Amino acid sequence: MDWIKSRLEQLKLDSLWREAKVFAGEGFPTINLCSNDYLGLAKHPEVIEAAGIALVSYGASASSSRLVSGTLSVHQKLETALAKFKKSPRALSFGTGYLANLGLITSVVRRSDLLFCDRLIHASLVDGIALSRAKCHRYRHNSLEHLSDLLAKYSASRRSEQNFFIVTESVFSMDGDLAPLTGLAELAKKYNAILIVDEAHALGVFGDCGRGLVNELKIDDEIILSSATFSKAMGSYGGVVFCEEDICQLLVNIARPLIYNTALPPAQAGAALAAIDIIESSKNLGEELLKRARFFAKLLSNAGLNTMNCESQIVPVLVGDNEKTLRVASKLREEGIYLVAIRPPTVPHGQSRLRISVSLTHSYQQLEHAAIKLIKIATTEGLI
Numbered sequence: 001m002d003w004i005k006s007r008l009e010q011l012k013l014d015s016l017w018r019e020a021k022v023f024a025g026e027g028f029p030t031i032n033l034c035s036n037d038y039l040g041l042a043k044h045p046e047v048i049e050a051a052g053i054a055l056v057s058y059g060a061s062a063s064s065s066r067l068v069s070g071t072l073s074v075h076q077k078l079e080t081a082l083a084k085f086k087k088s089p090r091a092l093s094f095g096t097g098y099l100a101n102l103g104l105i106t107s108v109v110r111r112s113d114l115l116f117c118d119r120l121i122h123a124s125l126v127d128g129i130a131l132s133r134a135k136c137h138r139y140r141h142n143s144l145e146h147l148s149d150l151l152a153k154y155s156a157s158r159r160s161e162q163n164f165f166i167v168t169e170s171v172f173s174m175d176g177d178l179a180p181l182t183g184l185a186e187l188a189k190k191y192n193a194i195l196i197v198d199e200a201h202a203l204g205v206f207g208d209c210g211r212g213l214v215n216e217l218k219i220d221d222e223i224i225l226s227s228a229t230f231s232k233a234m235g236s237y238g239g240v241v242f243c244e245e246d247i248c249q250l251l252v253n254i255a256r257p258l259i260y261n262t263a264l265p266p267a268q269a270g271a272a273l274a275a276i277d278i279i280e281s282s283k284n285l286g287e288e289l290l291k292r293a294r295f296f297a298k299l300l301s302n303a304g305l306n307t308m309n310c311e312s313q314i315v316p317v318l319v320g321d322n323e324k325t326l327r328v329a330s331k332l333r334e335e336g337i338y339l340v341a342i343r344p345p346t347v348p349h350g351q352s353r354l355r356i357s358v359s360l361t362h363s364y365q366q367l368e369h370a371a372i373k374l375i376k377i378a379t380t381e382g383l384i
C-alpha cells in the first residue's frame, strides 16, 4: 500500500517520527525524567510483594471479563478501598485509565446530549467523546469565560431531555497546570451540566493524603463523575471510575470496555491496593513531590526557560520547533538524562516541548544536576 510508505516518509520529513525504544535506564547512570511513577511506588517493596501475593493466589490473568468469571475478590477489595479513599459512593475498576474514560463517557453521554470540553483534554477522553457520537464544543484551555459563553449560547436552544456535560482533566498531562475546578463546578451548577473530571495526574499527589485535586478544593460533593489511572502515582496499571451507585450499575450493564475486556490482572489490582494503603498512610508524599517539582521548575524558569504555567509535578519546557525539541532531548540523553521530545499530535502544532515528570525517586541533587545540563544545552540551542 503506497499511502503507508508516503505517510511514513512524511512523518520523517516533519520530524514527527516515533519509535518505541527499549529504555536502558536499569543499571545505567541515567536520570529518567519522563516516567509517571511520581511517588516511586512501582518499585516499592510492599507494592511488589502485594502484586506477587495476588499473582500467586489468583494466577497471571483474571482470565475472563468482569461479567463472566473475571471479578475476583482482589477487585472487590480494591474498589472498596478506592471508593473510601476518594470519598466516593462507588469505584469501578477498568483494564486501563484509557478504558475507564472510554467506558464512562460512552455510557453516560447519549447521542442527543451536548459536551463542552477543554481543548487540551487527553486522547482517551477525546476518543470517548467521539464514540459517544454526541456533539462536542471545545473551549479554550482553562478559560471559564469561553466556556461560560458557549454554555449560554447553547442553553438558548437546549431541549428539555438534553444533558450538558463539561469534560476536563484536573492536572493537565502535557502542561502540568491545574483546571479551574471550582469555577467549572459553579458553571456546571448554573447551567445544570454534569462535570466529568479526569484525575489521572492528581490522584496520589494533590489533596488530603493524595485524594486528588477535587478533594483539595473541597468540592467532592459537587463532582459526581471522575476517573483516574493506577499507572501514574499508584505505580501499577489499570483505571477507575468514581461515581454514584446507579451510574456504577449502568457502567456494569452497558460499558463496552468493561463488558468486552478481560478484567484487570490480579497482580496489578493487588499492587494498586497496596499503593493506596501507602499513599493514605504516608500522608505527605504528594506535598514533598510538589516541593521538589517547584524547586526544579524554579531553577529552569530563573534561567529563562519557558515552563508554561506548571503548578504540579509535571514541568514542561516549551521549545516550539519539532526538530529542535528532538535535538535537545537527544543531547540530554547523551548526558545521561532521559527525556523524549513531545510533539504533535500529543501537543498542538508549534508547541513541541520536553515534558519532565518530577518523581520522589529524584533527589534534590539529581534535579539540580539535570537542570544545569538542560540549561546548558538550551543555551547552545538558542532557547535562552
Ligand SMILES: Cc1ncc(COP(=O)(O)O)c(C=O)c1O
Pocket: 096, 097, 098, 099, 101, 122, 124, 169, 173, 198, 200, 201, 229, 230, 231, 237, 238, 239
Ligand atoms: C489525563 C490522562 N487520562 C488517562 C490516561 C490513560 O491512563 P492509562 O495509561 O492507565 O491508560 C492518561 C495517561 O496515559 C492521562 O494522562
